[in-house]
Amino acid sequence: MRRVAVVGAGMTKFIHRALETPKELSWLAAKAALDSAEMKLDQVDCVVEGTAPDAFDGVHMNGEYLSDGCGAWKKPYLRCYVGGGTGVYALAQGWFHIASGLFDTALVVCEEKMSTCLPHPQAAFLTIFDNITEQPLKPNLLWIFALEMNRYMSVHGYSVEDIAKVSVKNKRNALGHPSAQLGAELTVKDVLASEIMAWPVHRLMVSPTSDGAAAVLLASEEVAKRVTNKPVWVQGVGWCLDSAYWTNRDLYYPDYVEKAAWMAYRMAGIREPRKEINLAEPYDPFAYKELHHLEGLQLAPKGQAPRLLADGVFDRDGDLPTCPSGGLLGVGNPIAAAGMMKLCELFWQLRGEAGPRQVPGRPRRGVAQAWGDLMQVGTVVVMGVN
Amino acid sequence: MKTPKNVETHVWRGGIPLESRYTAGLGGQIFFQALKERGELVGTRCAACKQVYVPARAFCERCFAELTEEVKVSPEGTLVSFTFSAYDRDANRLAEPVALALVKLDGATTTMLHRLLRVTSPEQVRIGARVKVVLKPKAKRTGSILDIEGFQLA
Numbered sequence: 001m002r003r004v005a006v007v008g009a010g011m012t013k014f015i016h017r018a019l020e021t022p023k024e025l026s027w028l029a030a031k032a033a034l035d036s037a038e039m040k041l042d043q044v045d046c047v048v049e050g051t052a053p054d055a056f057d058g059v060h061m062n063g064e065y066l067s068d069g070c071g072a073w074k075k076p077y078l079r080c081y082v083g084g085g086t087g088v089y090a091l092a093q094g095w096f097h098i099a100s101g102l103f104d105t106a107l108v109v110c111e112e113k114m115s116t117c118l119p120h121p122q123a124a125f126l127t128i129f130d131n132i133t134e135q136p137l138k139p140n141l142l143w144i145f146a147l148e149m150n151r152y153m154s155v156h157g158y159s160v161e162d163i164a165k166v167s168v169k170n171k172r173n174a175l176g177h178p179s180a181q182l183g184a185e186l187t188v189k190d191v192l193a194s195e196i197m198a199w200p201v202h203r204l205m206v207s208p209t210s211d212g213a214a215a216v217l218l219a220s221e222e223v224a225k226r227v228t229n230k231p232v233w234v235q236g237v238g239w240c241l242d243s244a245y246w247t248n249r250d251l252y253y254p255d256y257v258e259k260a261a262w263m264a265y266r267m268a269g270i271r272e273p274r275k276e277i278n279l280a281e282p283y284d285p286f287a288y289k290e291l292h293h294l295e296g297l298q299l300a301p302k303g304q305a306p307r308l309l310a311d312g313v314f315d316r317d318g319d320l321p322t323c324p325s326g327g328l329l330g331v332g333n334p335i336a337a338a339g340m341m342k343l344c345e346l347f348w349q350l351r352g353e354a355g356p357r358q359v360p361g362r363p364r365r366g367v368a369q370a371w372g373d374l375m376q377v378g379t380v381v382v383m384g385v386n
Numbered sequence: 387m388k389t390p391k392n393v394e395t396h397v398w399r400g401g402i403p404l405e406s407r408y409t410a411g412l413g414g415q416i417f418f419q420a421l422k423e424r425g426e427l428v429g430t431r432c433a434a435c436k437q438v439y440v441p442a443r444a445f446c447e448r449c450f451a452e453l454t455e456e457v458k459v460s461p462e463g464t465l466v467s468f469t470f471s472a473y474d475r476d477a478n479r480l481a482e483p484v485a486l487a488l489v490k491l492d493g494a495t496t497t498m499l500h501r502l503l504r505v506t507s508p509e510q511v512r513i514g515a516r517v518k519v520v521l522k523p524k525a526k527r528t529g530s531i532l533d534i535e536g537f538q539l540a
Contacts, residue, residue: 020444021411027445034450041450058406068447118405127402135400 001099005224005231006091006383008037008217009344014181014332017115018211022057023069026111029213029337030071033107037217037227044217045103047072049079050090050110052335052372055124058116070109070215083128084285084372085239085379086110087214087339092237092381094218104220111213112334121209128374142206144375146198148251149288153200155252156303160200164191165309166287167204167329173316174326176356179341181210181332191287205287210332214340216347232350235365235382236270238263242376249376257296257369257378264367264380265298273298277382278363279349280320281342283370284327293369294322296378321359324349339370339379346383410529416456417441422529425521429494431455440494459493461519462540466490466497468511482506487537489517501536516540 010032012018012025020028026049034041049070051062059065063079070077080086080093087110094108114121122140129135153163165188174183186204194204224231240263242249242256249255261273270276282293291305299320300308308314314322325331325345328338346366348354365384371377410418413430417440420428429440430453437446438457445452470483485502503520505511517537527533 019409019411019415021409021414024411024413024444027450031445031450031452041448055402055404058404058408069445071450073447116406116408118407123404124402127400131400 002101003221004095004098004234005219005221006216006234006343006347007219007224007228007231008033008039009215009347010034010036011179011214011337011341011344012212013179014210014212014334014337014341016181016208016210018113022059022062022111022113022116023066025113025211025213026066026069026109029111029215030069030107030109033215033217034071039217039227041071043105044071044075044107045105046076046097048090048094048097048106048108049077050081050086050108050336050340051079051112052081052083052086053124056112056114056117056121056335066111069111071107076103082239082373082377082379084283084335085339085370085377086336086372087341088343088368088370088379088381089239090336090340091216091218091234091343092239092379094216095234095237098218098220104223106218107215108218108340109213109215110336110340112337113211114209114334115211142198142201144246145286146201148292148375149200149286151251152288152292156306158306160192160202161188162306162310163288163291164188164202164205166284166290167191169309169315170284170290170323170327170329172330173324173357174330177326177331179212180326180330182208183326183330201286207285207328207333207338210334210338212332212334212337214337214344216340216343230351232347232383232385235384236264236266236268236380238265238267238380240378241373244374244376246374246376253302254292254296254371254378256376257293257371257380258298260378260380261297261367261369264382268382268384270382274320277320277365277367278361279324279346279359279366280322281325281327281345281366281368282322283339283342284323284329285333287329289371290323290327293371297367297369297380316357316359324354324357324359335372339368342368342370343381343383350383350385412444413442413453418529420458421533422527425524425527427459427461427491427519429457429459429496431457437495438493439496440491440498457493459491461491463489463491463494463517465511465513465515465517465537467513468502470508485511487517489537491519500534503536503538505539511539
């Protein structure tokens with residue numbers, strides 16, 4: 001397989017309610033990614049697009065609707081969709097196109113406009129549950145996250161305070177992000193004082209609903225070396241799906257993230273992730289998820305992530321900065337675009353272009369991860385400077 | 387598993403209870419404001435690609451350029467195709483067929499879909515015919531594509 005590099009990245013602001021249509025948001029992000037590489041649309045060989053449920057943008061076959069905004073006019077085009085895992089998985093899809101030798105450049109665009117969906121995008125999730133055994137109970141996502149968070153806390157003996165520190169860190173990190181929706185300087189006390197939405201989940205532990213888009217431009221080695229002197233290489237991709245019966249998994253640990261991570265790490269030649277990875281963008285739609293995912297990513301021993309967080313290991317100037325972007329909790333969560341935002345962040349961090357968010361020490365390798373479907377898909381991408 | 391015989395299939399009804407709030411967007415704002423307030427049909431031009439998009443769009447799908455040049459196009463144009471539909475979308479037969487048209491307005495490079503008014507059978511219509519836009523009176527316009535009643539033969 002051929003080597004694949006990221007040569008450009010761009011994103012819109014993530015906001016609560018955008019004037020722009022979904023395809024206009026896609027265009028803004030895609031054009032920003034092209035502009036950052038000083039490349040034109042006619043240099044793009046193929047386009048990959050990612051969005052989560054059609055219900056958010058309110059257009060069935062949303063991939064087709066978004067295609068012109070993604071730059072796919074008269075080009076090979078593919079939409080991919082694995083729920084919340086889409087944003088990171090979309091890059092793997094773009095990688096196939098180039099690694100296989102079929103194409104030399106691929107524009108990968110992820111978009112979500114959740115404000116379209118009334119009365120609340122939450123309602124779009126009702127019908128992801130089993131229509132025989134679960135839908136009659138009218139479950140919502142907060143329930144299942146609360147059940148998972150409670151399981152994680154009780155198995156390892158952690159308190160809500162231990163988890164709340166993730167919100168404090170990520171919302172603070174987001175203060176340095178020009179696209180961020182919810183950057184804030186908060187204390188653990190503030191987080192615990194926020195409304196309990198479904199015990200033990202408090203409002204400030206939940207990412208917002210958002211509108212936005214993010215994109216990267218991928219290139220083959222030959223093109224990458226011609227268009228930039230700072231290519232960021234896709235070193236590994238991995239993904240894995242666990243049982244569709246979410247109630248049958250022990251929710252305290254994400255096996256599917258571990259399997260996806262090892263797939264990507266093997267491809268990247270990583271044997272000791274904790275020593276060989278300099279920064280991470282784990283998926284953090286809820287505060288506990290960052291810790292849960294860091295364990296799945298093998299970046300903290302099982303049950304130890306809250307302890308490392310308390311020790312400052314995951315701070316921007318810590319030993320292993322996590323969510324230096326501000327994450328979904330701080331930057332926002334337009335589902336597929338949020339995962340892509342994490343890949344943009346790795347690109348900027350690894351090129352030393354992250355401005356006030358830059359982690360010190362010239363990071364050489366980072367990992368981004370997203371998660372979704374019915375709490376069972378893990379998608380992982382490892383990127384590095386060589 | 388064996389398929390049970392002579393057993394009533396157990397079914398229940400459900401739905402996806404959603405509504406959507408769509409924005410006209412950067413391009414749509416231009417078109418619908420002009421339609422509502424001035425009764426005009428406004429597009430945007432991409433000089434490089436020689437395109438005039440009606441309704442107005444924010445960007446050119448061919449080259450990705452931001453489109454800032456607004457163009458007022460003619461309310462008259464040419465019939466590109468038409469049909470008479472006998473059914474509604476729930477598969478009910480209509481009392482009277484509804485006529486629909488694709489029209490390229492003079493000055494536009496794109497084609498619009500709308501109703502074709504005041505015709506009752508295909509014999510009355512010919513592809514290539516000249517047509518013109520029929521608008522609702524200003525007081526009834528809301529900034530919707532339905533501010534246009536349809537096209538009629540010129």
